[in-house]
Amino acid sequence: MKQIFAFLTFLLIFTVQVFGQVKTINKDGKAIILNDDGTWRYDDSNTETISSLDCSDIITTYLDKVTGFTARVNKEPIIVSKDLKNGFSFYLFEKNSIFVINLQVFGASSCIDETSKMNILFRDGTRLEFINNAEYNCDGNFTLYFGGVYGRIKLLEQLKTKEIEIMRIGTTQGNIDMDFTSENS
Numbered sequence: 001m002k003q004i005f006a007f008l009t010f011l012l013i014f015t016v017q018v019f020g021q022v023k024t025i026n027k028d029g030k031a032i033i034l035n036d037d038g039t040w041r042y043d044d045s046n047t048e049t050i051s052s053l054d055c056s057d058i059i060t061t062y063l064d065k066v067t068g069f070t071a072r073v074n075k076e077p078i079i080v081s082k083d084l085k086n087g088f089s090f091y092l093f094e095k096n097s098i099f100v101i102n103l104q105v106f107g108a109s110s111c112i113d114e115t116s117k118m119n120i121l122f123r124d125g126t127r128l129e130f131i132n133n134a135e136y137n138c139d140g141n142f143t144l145y146f147g148g149v150y151g152r153i154k155l156l157e158q159l160k161t162k163e164i165e166i167m168r169i170g171t172t173q174g175n176i177d178m179d180f181t182s183e184n185s
Contacts, residue, residue, distance in 0.1 A: 032084075058075060059075065060072070060074075069095060072092075073091070073092060073093050074090070074092045077091055078091075078092075080180070085106070085107050088178065089106075090103055096148065097147045098146070099147050099156055100145055101144040105142065105169045108171045109173030110138050110140040110171065111136070111137070111171055112132055112169075114131070114135065115132070116169070117130065117132070117168075118130045118167065118170070119170075120167050120168075121166045122162040123185060124162060124163070128158060128159075130144055133150075163180075164180045166178065166179050166180070167180070
């Protein structure tokens with residue numbers, strides 16, 4: 001469970017397309033409702049934290065009946081933010097041993113190019129740096145690929161097993177830095 005959560009937490013950076021209300025869990029593990037008008041509120045109907053969730057509460061498996069391939073994705077975007085004005089959201093996707101981390105930054109410039117970087121400081125003091133694998137965009141999308149023809153399995157394993165202390169995503173005009181709580185790291 002901890003490895004899947006670490007992977008899901010890391011892969012939390014994809015475009016959040018909010019149509020109506022989206023239920024998610026903030027960086028402190030509290031359930032929140034995101035409204036389509038940009039406002040938010042704590043979800044009083046559910047007080048569980050991420051650490052009390054089962055994997056099936058966070059991820060789902062889709063079967064393509066035509067090809068027979070399966071894919072695993074997180075059910076809701078994972079949001080890392082203190083105030084929902086600055087931060088990023090993750091969407092994780094795995095299909096045929098290819099792992100994709102899609103992030104969307106918010107609170108800094110939304111333009112990300114092929115040289116934009118993600119820097120991670122782990123709690124053990126080690127660091128990783130990734131360069132965006134997607135094309136230039138002004139949607140705030142930062143994408144990473146792992147496995148298959150992309151390789152980098154050892155790096156993915158670090159993301160799945162190490163505790164993240166701070167993550168920084170660079171845009172063309174600034175950075176978004178987010179500290180992770182010990183529970184969510």
